[in-house]
Amino acid sequence: MERTTLLGRLSWQLGEVVAAQAETARTKSITLTLPTWRGHRAGQHVDVRLTAPDGYQAERSYSIASPPEEQPRVTLTVERLDDGEVSPYLTDELRVGDHLELRGPIGGHFVWEALMGGPLLLVAGGSGIVPLMAMLRHRAAAGSTVPTRLLYSARSDAEIIYRDELDRLVGSTTLLEVVHTLTRAQPPGWTGYHRRIDTDMLREVAWPPERHPRMYVCGPTPFVETAAASLVALGHEPGRVKTERFGPTGEA
Amino acid sequence: MSEGFISRAFRGRRQEPDVAGRLPPGQYLERGFPVLSAGPTPHTPLDRWDFSIEGSVKEPKRWTWQELLALPHETPTVDISCVTKWTKFSTHWEGVSVDTLLQQMAYDPTIARYVIAFSDGDYTTNLPLADVLGGKAWVAFGYDGQPLAPEHGGPARLLVPHLYFWKSAKWIRGLRLVERDEPGFWESLGYHYYGDPWKEQRYWGD
Amino acid sequence: MENKLDGNAAAGTLQAIFPFDMTRVQATCTHCGTANPLGATATYMHGMGTVVRCPTCDNALIRLAQMKGRYLLDMRGMRVLQIGAEA
Numbered sequence: 170m171e172r173t174t175l176l177g178r179l180s181w182q183l184g185e186v187v188a189a190q191a192e193t194a195r196t197k198s199i200t201l202t203l204p205t206w207r208g209h210r211a212g213q214h215v216d217v218r219l220t221a222p223d224g225y226q227a228e229r230s231y232s233i234a235s236p237p238e239e240q241p242r243v244t245l246t247v248e249r250l251d252d253g254e255v256s257p258y259l260t261d262e263l264r265v266g267d268h269l270e271l272r273g274p275i276g277g278h279f280v281w282e283a284l285m286g287g288p289l290l291l292v293a294g295g296s297g298i299v300p301l302m303a304m305l306r307h308r309a310a311a312g313s314t315v316p317t318r319l320l321y322s323a324r325s326d327a328e329i330i331y332r333d334e335l336d337r338l339v340g341s342t343t344l345l346e347v348v349h350t351l352t353r354a355q356p357p358g359w360t361g362y363h364r365r366i367d368t369d370m371l372r373e374v375a376w377p378p379e380r381h382p383r384m385y386v387c388g389p390t391p392f393v394e395t396a397a398a399s400l401v402a403l404g405h406e407p408g409r410v411k412t413e414r415f416g417p418t419g420e421a
Numbered sequence: 422m423s424e425g426f427i428s429r430a431f432r433g434r435r436q437e438p439d440v441a442g443r444l445p446p447g448q449y450l451e452r453g454f455p456v457l458s459a460g461p462t463p464h465t466p467l468d469r470w471d472f473s474i475e476g477s478v479k480e481p482k483r484w485t486w487q488e489l490l491a492l493p494h495e496t497p498t499v500d501i502s503c504v505t506k507w508t509k510f511s512t513h514w515e516g517v518s519v520d521t522l523l524q525q526m527a528y529d530p531t532i533a534r535y536v537i538a539f540s541d542g543d544y545t546t547n548l549p550l551a552d553v554l555g556g557k558a559w560v561a562f563g564y565d566g567q568p569l570a571p572e573h574g575g576p577a578r579l580l581v582p583h584l585y586f587w588k589s590a591k592w593i594r595g596l597r598l599v600e601r602d603e604p605g606f607w608e609s610l611g612y613h614y615y616g617d618p619w620k621e622q623r624y625w626g627d
Numbered sequence: 628m629e630n631k632l633d634g635n636a637a638a639g640t641l642q643a644i645f646p647f648d649m650t651r652v653q654a655t656c657t658h659c660g661t662a663n664p665l666g667a668t669a670t671y672m673h674g675m676g677t678v679v680r681c682p683t684c685d686n687a688l689i690r691l692a693q694m695k696g697r698y699l700l701d702m703r704g705m706r707v708l709q710i711g712a713e714a
Binding site: 457543606611 | 630631669671673674675676678680685686687690691692694695699701
């Protein structure tokens with residue numbers, strides 16, 4: 170079915186799993202090598218397809234976590250949904266040496282490249298951090314000094330994906346700030362935000378509209394709609410607020 | 422290239438046993454109640470809501486929310502089947518039979534042979550008039566003992582359980598009686614005009 | 628909770644049909660006249676099909692279903708696609 174495309178632009182490719190590593194209790198990063206991969210831009214995603222012996226298929230979309238500089242390796246960070254059909258297979262069953270069908274890269278609307286400049290505001294809700302992490306990793310790999318702020322909402326400290334790497338990036342690159350808000354549980358001595366993202370928080374963290382930042386918001390649909398509306402209410406140009414909504418369950 | 426690839430140890434969700442003869446062909450048993458929306462959830466206030474029957478009728482009629490609720494209620498328990506392959510057994514509804522509503526109308530059934538059900542938003546679906554008569558269809562406003570939730574079509578949806586569930590139009594606002602079958606929202610896009618799950622009439626030509 | 632995403636979600640399916648990245652295509656809504664990149668639209672996807680709606684007025688820009696080896700698209704809700712100019 171998928172191969173009836175006119176120019177064969179997007180066909181299913183077979184990747185081999187070369188690494189699988191837990192990030193948090195519920196998320197795992199899976200790295201694949203894809204011999205026919207043509208490269209991607211930070212922010213893009215892939216469609217993953219699983220096929221059962223009787224031909225039954227299930228497809229889901231996952232953002233690419235790795236920067237373009239790592240091609241032909243592609244890393245996906247998957248959050249395990251208890252009632253999911255695909256994510257539990259990816260996080261619990263898939264092993265190094267297995268193969269996975271995917272097609273991509275997909276989506277030129279929600280991308281950032283260092284050449285595009287900034288300042289750059291990234292707003293992540295839960296697993297919405299994944300495509301924004303690809304942007305931050307690309308920024309580091311490209312040696313970019315674009316002023317960047319990440320506002321990352323997670324339920325608790327233990328659920329911050331890439332926590333250590335984010336700390337390292339702040340320490341090792343210039344002009345990167347990361348602000349966390351922990352909405353359900355905070356560790357002892359926590360002095361940071363501890364509520365859901367709102368207009369006041371964005372006013373404090375985001376660049377003022379006069380700086381004309383490029384803004385990327387990613388996470389569950391209600392999170393994205395609230396954050397995007399708040400940014401517009403603060404005076405930012407709607408056209409510079411790019412959004413990627415995951416389904417209410419967190420899967421795109 | 423990757424044709425014929427099979428994912429090691431993947432079985433998918435469909436593990437429910439076939440309950441002899443009760444599952445239509447190609448369906449699996451679902452315990453949840455999936456929400457499939459083609460557009461934003463409408464929120465018409467009840468004091469502005471009405472249900473109308475119009476088209477090839479002697480005189481169109483309109484019921485307010487209060488007037489609808491004042492009609493005799495029924496509490497059908499039915500199996501429902503979605504064209505996306507899930508079937509849910511023994512769902513409990515409360516509503517007014519479409520027979521009750523059509524009994525108040527004057528029309529010629531040899532002319533008005535089809536209905537278009539129309540909803541808030543742009544959703545429509547088409548059915549033969551005969552398939553909403555004879556105890557086969559309701560305007561349902563209660564599910565599982567509670568008012569029908571907006572994401573499942575509340576305040577009221579059409580309930581026509583003998584056909585695929587896309588025919589049970591959510592957020593229903595009326596029925597238009599017509600002489601010729603006119604494809605609705607999904608029927609225009611390849612889905613079967615009639616939609617009998619027991620004959621697996623999912624798409625055109627089935 | 629309705630299954631509402633944005634145009635990025637439909638990108639894979641659209642890109643299998645159209646030989647360019649549809650999320651960057653600007654489409655004019657025939658109902659309200661506003662133009663938006665398809666990546667910025669409200670997209671409703673589920674097992675029956677995909678409906679891409681105007682972010683301003685919710686008019687269906689693209690209705691897409693896939694069955695029996697073919698795609699069916701109804702695009703009456705949009706006109707004047709602008710392809711190739713980045714916003």
